[in-house]
Amino acid sequence: MKIAVLGGDGIGPEVTRESVKLLELLKREGLPLQLEEALIGGCAYDATGHPLPAATMALARNADAILFGAEGGFTYESLPRGLRPGDALLTLRKELDLFANYRPAKAFDELIGASPFKPSVIDGLDLLILRELTSDVYFGEPRGISTERGKRVGRNTMYYHEDEIARIAHVGFRAARGRRKKLCSVDKANALEAMELWRAVVDEVAPEYPDVELSHLYVDAAAMTLVRNPRQFDVIVTGNIFGDILSDEAAMLAGSIGMLPSASINAQGKGLYEPVHGCAPDIAGKNVANPLASILSTAMMFRQSFARADIADRIEGAVRSVLASGLRTADIMEPGARLVGTSQMGDAVVAAMAASRR
Numbered sequence: 001m002k003i004a005v006l007g008g009d010g011i012g013p014e015v016t017r018e019s020v021k022l023l024e025l026l027k028r029e030g031l032p033l034q035l036e037e038a039l040i041g042g043c044a045y046d047a048t049g050h051p052l053p054a055a056t057m058a059l060a061r062n063a064d065a066i067l068f069g070a071e072g073g074f075t076y077e078s079l080p081r082g083l084r085p086g087d088a089l090l091t092l093r094k095e096l097d098l099f100a101n102y103r104p105a106k107a108f109d110e111l112i113g114a115s116p117f118k119p120s121v122i123d124g125l126d127l128l129i130l131r132e133l134t135s136d137v138y139f140g141e142p143r144g145i146s147t148e149r150g151k152r153v154g155r156n157t158m159y160y161h162e163d164e165i166a167r168i169a170h171v172g173f174r175a176a177r178g179r180r181k182k183l184c185s186v187d188k189a190n191a192l193e194a195m196e197l198w199r200a201v202v203d204e205v206a207p208e209y210p211d212v213e214l215s216h217l218y219v220d221a222a223a224m225t226l227v228r229n230p231r232q233f234d235v236i237v238t239g240n241i242f243g244d245i246l247s248d249e250a251a252m253l254a255g256s257i258g259m260l261p262s263a264s265i266n267a268q269g270k271g272l273y274e275p276v277h278g279c280a281p282d283i284a285g286k287n288v289a290n291p292l293a294s295i296l297s298t299a300m301m302f303r304q305s306f307a308r309a310d311i312a313d314r315i316e317g318a319v320r321s322v323l324a325s326g327l328r329t330a331d332i333m334e335p336g337a338r339l340v341g342t343s344q345m346g347d348a349v350v351a352a353m354a355a356s357r358r
């Protein structure tokens with residue numbers, strides 16, 4: 001099990017460090033884990049002049065799984081396109097063809113008070129957003145900023161090939177099959193041709209999964225339904241840009257974006273595991289960030305890349321027991337709970353994990 005550890009920028013390295021503590025424990029327990037670190041994002045740009053150095057790309061290619069932190073920062077936003085930290089992540093996704101992005105949103109009972117939503121709306125929430133990650137307006141051509149008759153125009157292209165739609169639809173149906181057997185495909189077929197094709201292709205794939213109940217929603221209605229009655233969803237399958245937006249919305253249902261893990265998988269089962277939160281430069285280096293999204297991403301790694309659901313269950317159980325014991329980072333703090341920093345939260349999860357073996 002060779003894992004590329006790419007902490008990146010902002011709070012990325014500090015939350016990733018807590019996952020690494022957990023991986024080191026599993027190593028001591030005898031698991032054949034091999035960890036190798038490399039630079040990505042702004043820190044890689046500072047050190048090498050490129051946000052995705054060749055050595056990092058090679059390591060990512062050779063690893064069985066990638067544990068990613070975050071990338072970005074105020075100082076890099078004015079760099080030319082291609083050299084910005086975000087471009088490194090997009091290139092990694094594209095080069096490794098990590099097309100299936102799993103973003104589960106689950107309300108932990110222990111955190112029901114941390115969500116801005118009423119308990120009656122989110123109690124028992126358990127949904128999965130499956131976001132297509134390697135196409136859409138993110139990668140479509142033509143694109144760019146140019147000049148037309150002396151005025152600047154910005155242009156991006158929403159593009160979907162039918163094979164790209166079909167393969168994410170299959171992943172969606174299979175994911176629903178393993179859950180509550182409901183799949184909701186989200187598009188904008190009423191206004192956009194690329195999305196009209198999306199809906200048609202999802203409908204064409206559907207007969208292969210007669211046991212899964214398929215529905216369709218336009219993205220605006222989906223955004224509304226997500227806050228009105230989120231528990232009606234099981235699996236949502238959607239394109240790259242709508243999935244980006246809806247998954248941040250779903251994060252707030254679950255209490256805090258600091259709790260949300262994700263997995264981006266290719267056809268060979270290689271995965272990149274990353275917390276949904278970004279680099280949060282305002283709180284970086286202060287030991288206040290919530291490491292649980294990274295730790296829960298590590299759990300997803302064991303479930304999806306290494307077929308070790310037993311270890312994933314142990315990690316998730318350790319997180320739950322630490323929350324039940326009343327420890328909270330600032331983002332999920334409630335009256336009566338005990339405020340801890342990033343490393344204390346990580347240590348507590350590692351201790352609970354170690355105890356769960358005995």
Ligand code: IPM
Nearest residue numbers: 086087089090244247276278
């Ligand atoms: C995400 C992020 C990225 C995206 C950015 C950093 C390019 O928002 O992973 O959701 O839009 O995909």
Ligand code: MG
Nearest residue numbers: 244245247248
């Ligand atoms: Mg996003």
